[in-house]
Amino acid sequence: MPERSGNRCIGQVAVFGSVVLLIPRLALAQTSSGGSASDQPTTLPQVNVIAPTPLLGSGVDRNAVPSQNQVLTAPDITLTGPPNYLGALQDQAQGVHLDSAAGNPFQPNLFYHGFQAAPLQGTPQGLAVYLNGVRFNQAFGDTVNFDLIPSIAIDSMNLEGANPVFGLNALGGSLAIQMKNGFNYHGGEIDFFGGSFGQIGGALQYGKQVGNTAAYVAASGLHENGWRDFQSSGLKQFYGDVGWRSDIAEVHLNIDLAETALRNPGTTPVEWLAVNPRAQFTGPNSISNNYALISLNGNIQLSDTTSVQALAYYDYFLQRVNNGNVPNFGSCNTISGFLCEVGTDVLATSVGGYPIPDFLSGGPYSDLDSETTNTNGYGTSLQITNRDKIWDHNNQLVAGFSFDGSTTLFGATTGIGGLDPLSRNFVGAPGFPSGFIVDQADGTDVPVRLNTTTAYYGVYLTDTFDITPRLSANVSGRFNAEQIDLNDLLGTGLSGNHYYSHLNPGVGVTYRLMPGFNVYASYSTSNRAPTPAELSCASPTSPCSLANFFTGDPNLKQVVAHTVEAGFRGQLVPFPTAKLDWNVGLFHSNLDDDIAFVQSVVQGRGFFQNVGATRRQGLDAGFRLNSERWTAWFSYSYINATFQSAFTESSPNNPGADEDGNIQVRPGDRLPGIPTNQFKFGVQYNAANGLTVGATAIANTGQYLFGDEANLTKQLAGYFVLNLNASYQLTKNIQFYAEAQNITNQRYYIYGTFSPTSSIAFFQAPGTSNPRSYNIAAPIAGFGGVRVTF
Numbered sequence: 001m002p003e004r005s006g007n008r009c010i011g012q013v014a015v016f017g018s019v020v021l022l023i024p025r026l027a028l029a030q031t032s033s034g035g036s037a038s039d040q041p042t043t044l045p046q047v048n049v050i051a052p053t054p055l056l057g058s059g060v061d062r063n064a065v066p067s068q069n070q071v072l073t074a075p076d077i078t079l080t081g082p083p084n085y086l087g088a089l090q091d092q093a094q095g096v097h098l099d100s101a102a103g104n105p106f107q108p109n110l111f112y113h114g115f116q117a118a119p120l121q122g123t124p125q126g127l128a129v130y131l132n133g134v135r136f137n138q139a140f141g142d143t144v145n146f147d148l149i150p151s152i153a154i155d156s157m158n159l160e161g162a163n164p165v166f167g168l169n170a171l172g173g174s175l176a177i178q179m180k181n182g183f184n185y186h187g188g189e190i191d192f193f194g195g196s197f198g199q200i201g202g203a204l205q206y207g208k209q210v211g212n213t214a215a216y217v218a219a220s221g222l223h224e225n226g227w228r229d230f231q232s233s234g235l236k237q238f239y240g241d242v243g244w245r246s247d248i249a250e251v252h253l254n255i256d257l258a259e260t261a262l263r264n265p266g267t268t269p270v271e272w273l274a275v276n277p278r279a280q281f282t283g284p285n286s287i288s289n290n291y292a293l294i295s296l297n298g299n300i301q302l303s304d305t306t307s308v309q310a311l312a313y314y315d316y317f318l319q320r321v322n323n324g325n326v327p328n329f330g331s332c333n334t335i336s337g338f339l340c341e342v343g344t345d346v347l348a349t350s351v352g353g354y355p356i357p358d359f360l361s362g363g364p365y366s367d368l369d370s371e372t373t374n375t376n377g378y379g380t381s382l383q384i385t386n387r388d389k390i391w392d393h394n395n396q397l398v399a400g401f402s403f404d405g406s407t408t409l410f411g412a413t414t415g416i417g418g419l420d421p422l423s424r425n426f427v428g429a430p431g432f433p434s435g436f437i438v439d440q441a442d443g444t445d446v447p448v449r450l451n452t453t454t455a456y457y458g459v460y461l462t463d464t465f466d467i468t469p470r471l472s473a474n475v476s477g478r479f480n481a482e483q484i485d486l487n488d489l490l491g492t493g494l495s496g497n498h499y500y501s502h503l504n505p506g507v508g509v510t511y512r513l514m515p516g517f518n519v520y521a522s523y524s525t526s527n528r529a530p531t532p533a534e535l536s537c538a539s540p541t542s543p544c545s546l547a548n549f550f551t552g553d554p555n556l557k558q559v560v561a562h563t564v565e566a567g568f569r570g571q572l573v574p575f576p577t578a579k580l581d582w583n584v585g586l587f588h589s590n591l592d593d594d595i596a597f598v599q600s601v602v603q604g605r606g607f608f609q610n611v612g613a614t615r616r617q618g619l620d621a622g623f624r625l626n627s628e629r630w631t632a633w634f635s636y637s638y639i640n641a642t643f644q645s646a647f648t649e650s651s652p653n654n655p656g657a658d659e660d661g662n663i664q665v666r667p668g669d670r671l672p673g674i675p676t677n678q679f680k681f682g683v684q685y686n687a688a689n690g691l692t693v694g695a696t697a698i699a700n701t702g703q704y705l706f707g708d709e710a711n712l713t714k715q716l717a718g719y720f721v722l723n724l725n726a727s728y729q730l731t732k733n734i735q736f737y738a739e740a741q742n743i744t745n746q747r748y749y750i751y752g753t754f755s756p757t758s759s760i761a762f763f764q765a766p767g768t769s770n771p772r773s774y775n776i777a778a779p780i781a782g783f784g785g786v787r788v789t790f
Contacts, residue, residue, distance in 0.1 A: 612645020
């Protein structure tokens with residue numbers, strides 16, 4: 001315990017260390033006028049540079065980065081209607097697709113090149129996400145809650161391939177989101193929008209600069225009933241920034257607040273979807289999030305060629321989850337009057353060891369898995385950027401360190417109750433609204449109360465050296481060290497201390513064959529440590545549920561990725577006032593000791609396990625045309641994601657499983673949930689009369705179901721979706737816009753797995769036996785709104 005306390009104190013002191021270093025320089029900084037506020041809202045022109053590290057303030061020419069990188073800006077986020085950054089990534093970013101394991105459109109899994117950033121535990125997190133330089137992957141499970149970020153406040157998003165400098169989870173790449181401030185956004189805007197599925201919402205933003213000081217605020221709110229039963233969503237978001245700058249320094253204090261309530265109908269057996277596409281399998285399924293982030297970042301120019309960037313932050317995250325599930329308990333085989341584990345005479349017991357009565361005289365029963373995650377995070381980063389020439393050659397060196405710490409209190413229970421045959425929702429037992437709380441003597445299903453402490457340290461550098469005016473070389477590296485302490489507050493089964501470290505090098509070159517024609521190649525390694533959630537659920541003899549009921553603390557190996565990228569990119573001017581950007585890129589990533597959530601023989605339970613090597617390889621090719629009247633893009637991505645090691649997995653609901661309910665995964669079997677071929681197309685035409693019309697389209701080929709890692713059953717079918725949009729600029733300050741989604745009304749599915757249809761009687765669809773279960777996508781829908789600027 002003393003060692004753990006010492007590390008926490010060191011981390012908390014380090015949070016503010018870099019800010020203290022800035023104070024003397026800020027005190028000596030000379031002020032300068034920063035320009036006047038504009039009468040109309042404007043976003044200042046973008047320059048063709050990206051940050052080479054998570055921290056803002058340093059920039060490098062995108063063409064000198066030896067990996068694929070894509071930048072979407074604020075206009076891209078509002079291209080087809082109201083601000084929607086996830087929609088922009090889905091429609092415009094190469095190699096990206098979204099699915100929804102939970103069944104809520106505001107809580108998707110984001111895939112890039114077969115790597116995921118997702119909000120649900122049980123997902124291998126292979127992408128690092130940053131918000132204004134702050135690590136946005138939550139400490140407890142590295143999860144990413146996209147519903148916490150207000151789209152209207154985003155200035156730009158940089159999606160980049162594997163880069164060790166971006167730290168943990170950057171196995172397949174990173175998404176760095178930069179928010180607006182009063183220096184780069186002037187004026188105000190109000191959006192009102194709504195449409196199908198009972199959607200109604202609004203967003204506003206305002207930015208102003210007065211001399212050397214600027215402020216920016218944004219707020220948004222939305223309510224939607226959803227296209228399925230029990231799929232309502234409510235989002236409230238706020239972002240604010242106060243900044244000050246002089247000739248040699250710039251400092252920003254910003255805050256992000258969010259409160260969201262999302263209901264998730266989840267997957268439903270296909271035979272039931274054929275009867276009622278809106279139906280849920282079991283419920284209730286809901287997630288509520290409360291989030292607060294406050295950060296202070298600064299940039300000081302020490303000389304003409306040297307600058308220092310620093311960041312300190314604190315964030316608070318509270319999440320409550322309820323999942324109604326198929327029952328693991330029912331009437332005993334031979335013991336009357338009590339409940340037992342399904343198909344046995346092992347008594348179900350509550351807290352204190354009391355047997356749980358058969359209070360419904362045979363059922364139907366259901367389980368309610370409830371959890372609470374409460375995290376306090378804090379961290380700091382400090383880096384130096386130097387652009388001194390070496391032997392009269394241009395050179396940029398960035399070196400720094402980062403610390404991210406957290407404390408999390410996690411609690412979970414399972415309650416036994418009844419099942420409403422119509423809504424299929426959990427119903428509490430008489431006198432027990434949350435049901436009888438399960439506490440099994442053998443530890444297979446017990447209440448959990450766990451305290452975790454994490455400390456992640458990183459030291460990194462990246463250097464870009466121009467060997468010739470055309471040839472640039474990049475060398476980078478990062479040393480990551482992680483300490484994860486688990487303290488079981490109800491026993492000792494979860495307690496443990498885990499330490500990981502890894503050195504990740506990277507090297508790459510870029511060559512400018514001619515103006516507007518660039519080639520690149522790179523090799524890098526990156527890693528991620530097992531999360532507290534994974535370490536707490538790594539025992540095959542004591543599996544947990546997807547709702548995070550942790551019962552064991554075996555060690556897991558960290559995941560290490562080895563990535564090679566190579567490609568061509570360039571820019572053409574096909575005619576005056578037009579610019580055509582194009583690219584063709586290859587990627588090849590081998591992962592050692594990849595971690596997967598492996599199903600258990602116990603229904604609804606599983607455990608995290610190192611499953612050996614996996615591989616993700618493929619290519620991206622595309623172009624984007626921007627002209628005075630036209631914007632158009634097309635891209636194709638080929639993604640081949642496969643297992644490279646053999647292992648046995650329990651998948652008892654898979655029709656291809658053996659008599660023991662197991663499937664044999666072999667090298668070359670494809671990872672589930674990843675379409676091999678992905679196409680994107682978009683066009684916008686701006687007429688001279690203020691009318692803009694456009695279309696976007698996405699086509700993905702099939703994917704294997706989760707639970708079919710051995711590729712034994714048919715794939716989830718591919719799909720093609722076409723959307724239309726239009727806007728009309730009524731006056732200089734008033735714009736109307738509209739969008740029609742899925743105009744051909746395709747019925748398609750975006751996620752698939754297997755469900756135990758024999759565990760629950762389907763009164764609305766008698767005889768249901770097919771275990772294939774899908775999340776259905778939205779049918780044809782229309783949305784519209786008005787945007788007022790001032």
